[in-house]
Amino acid sequence: xxTSLSTPSAALARLGLTLPAAPKPVxxxxxxxxxxxxxxxxxxxxxxxxxxxxxxxxxxKVTIEDAQKAAKQCALxxxxxxxxxxxxxxxxxxxxxxxGVFVQSDDRFDGQPKIANGASExxxxxxxxxxxxxxxxxxxxxxxxxxxxxxEFLVEVRD
Amino acid sequence: xxTSLSTPSAALARLGLTLPAAPKPVxxxxxxxxxxxxxxxxxxxxxxxxxxxxxxxxxxKVTIEDAQKAAKQCALxxxxxxxxxxxxxxxxxxxxxxxGVFVQSDDRFDGQPKIANGASExxxxxxxxxxxxxxxxxxxxxxxxxxxxxxEFLVEVRD
Amino acid sequence: xxTSLSTPSAALARLGLTLPAAPKPVxxxxxxxxxxxxxxxxxxxxxxxxxxxxxxxxxxKVTIEDAQKAAKQCALxxxxxxxxxxxxxxxxxxxxxxxGVFVQSDDRFDGQPKIANGASExxxxxxxxxxxxxxxxxxxxxxxxxxxxxxEFLVEVRD
Numbered sequence: 001x002x003t004s005l006s007t008p009s010a011a012l013a014r015l016g017l018t019l020p021a022a023p024k025p026v027x028x029x030x031x032x033x034x035x036x037x038x039x040x041x042x043x044x045x046x047x048x049x050x051x052x053x054x055x056x057x058x059x060x061k062v063t064i065e066d067a068q069k070a071a072k073q074c075a076l077x078x079x080x081x082x083x084x085x086x087x088x089x090x091x092x093x094x095x096x097x098x099x100g101v102f103v104q105s106d107d108r109f110d111g112q113p114k115i116a117n118g119a120s121e122x123x124x125x126x127x128x129x130x131x132x133x134x135x136x137x138x139x140x141x142x143x144x145x146x147x148x149x150x151x152e153f154l155v156e157v158r159d
Numbered sequence: 160x161x162t163s164l165s166t167p168s169a170a171l172a173r174l175g176l177t178l179p180a181a182p183k184p185v186x187x188x189x190x191x192x193x194x195x196x197x198x199x200x201x202x203x204x205x206x207x208x209x210x211x212x213x214x215x216x217x218x219x220k221v222t223i224e225d226a227q228k229a230a231k232q233c234a235l236x237x238x239x240x241x242x243x244x245x246x247x248x249x250x251x252x253x254x255x256x257x258x259g260v261f262v263q264s265d266d267r268f269d270g271q272p273k274i275a276n277g278a279s280e281x282x283x284x285x286x287x288x289x290x291x292x293x294x295x296x297x298x299x300x301x302x303x304x305x306x307x308x309x310x311e312f313l314v315e316v317r318d
Numbered sequence: 319x320x321t322s323l324s325t326p327s328a329a330l331a332r333l334g335l336t337l338p339a340a341p342k343p344v345x346x347x348x349x350x351x352x353x354x355x356x357x358x359x360x361x362x363x364x365x366x367x368x369x370x371x372x373x374x375x376x377x378x379k380v381t382i383e384d385a386q387k388a389a390k391q392c393a394l395x396x397x398x399x400x401x402x403x404x405x406x407x408x409x410x411x412x413x414x415x416x417x418g419v420f421v422q423s424d425d426r427f428d429g430q431p432k433i434a435n436g437a438s439e440x441x442x443x444x445x446x447x448x449x450x451x452x453x454x455x456x457x458x459x460x461x462x463x464x465x466x467x468x469x470e471f472l473v474e475v476r477d
Binding site: 028029030031032033035036040041042043056057100102104140141142143144145146147150152 | 355356413414415416417421423424425426427428429430431434435438439441442449450451452453454455456457458459472474
């Protein structure tokens, strides 16, 4: 895969993406904690320029396509947090280890994997093979701020 | 416990269980990622021979007993993924560390622990004391493919 | 922050809190597993003296304030489990790494972060800077025993 030969920053640029500013610590929890060579990133919402890209459940309020875009935005926000932990250098990511994906869903909606792919595919585009991760994607009836998607991240890094 | 004196393979055989083929990588995520001596296994559904053992919520569409069987199948599929990561040798599992169990539930159904035991008890039967794990078992209103149960796994291994 | 100069035990005492007895192992899973220097704590319910502090969803059955108290109780129970793993010495906690918070919610209720703060703020009060953690807070339509909140914990410790 050609992306594995480029840097994460180059991949972002080629995709026409720029990382948002990393969110600031809120109250008693923080955007990320590093323990050893692992970074645990808090659940990210699809915030873009201060507003959520999508609210409400899939599919009654949000289409699958729009939910995929929301998942991609969660991933961009997660990358911003990770970059902030790494002094801006995403090439220090050794492996994207796990994504935990929660999709606000109407009862028995069953398309969470397709929506989660909006985030998973971005990880692979940015990091190549190192971006391929374990994943749990599930539905839920309610998320913070009525967001359509929330995603948490676990990545292995090097100094 | 006698199981602690046998191998995981022997325990599987004694229980009359055979591991299914490990699922193939799908799209941008993979069945498992190893980081250091930890294996993170993606959320497993109760697939058996290409079909789900149970779909829909408990208890309106699926009985507790059938959901327990589904949880056990998720665990078998998780074991297949772990075995695949370890060259088939489950005796390299040092400890089953954590199970994350999601049970598709009618609103306010409260029997998730009983259902999760379908997976937890298998882990103990296969690995003895090393199979006793931390666990979070919760309900949800929707899961991929309308599956009744999804379970992710974290195990510590040695080379 | 003054709490960073005190011990966790002193902080508990100053807050007028006493740790409950750590829950006993139930069936095939255990309250916590240590792997390396990490302790994974099973999902804790808001049990207090053998009864749940709150059952049912927020806000139709439980107020936000009562759900916050339930989250705090989950955290106290988690601390009891961690203390039990550490021979009673919570000062061996190096860092609270992650909280996974599930709030039983009416459809589209969006105040999970506020409720999760009931646990997060206690962690910071007890451990100071070391108590600031990554967090995923989500809603769900159903939890074990109809509990209003379930929280799992990951902490880094030293010998």
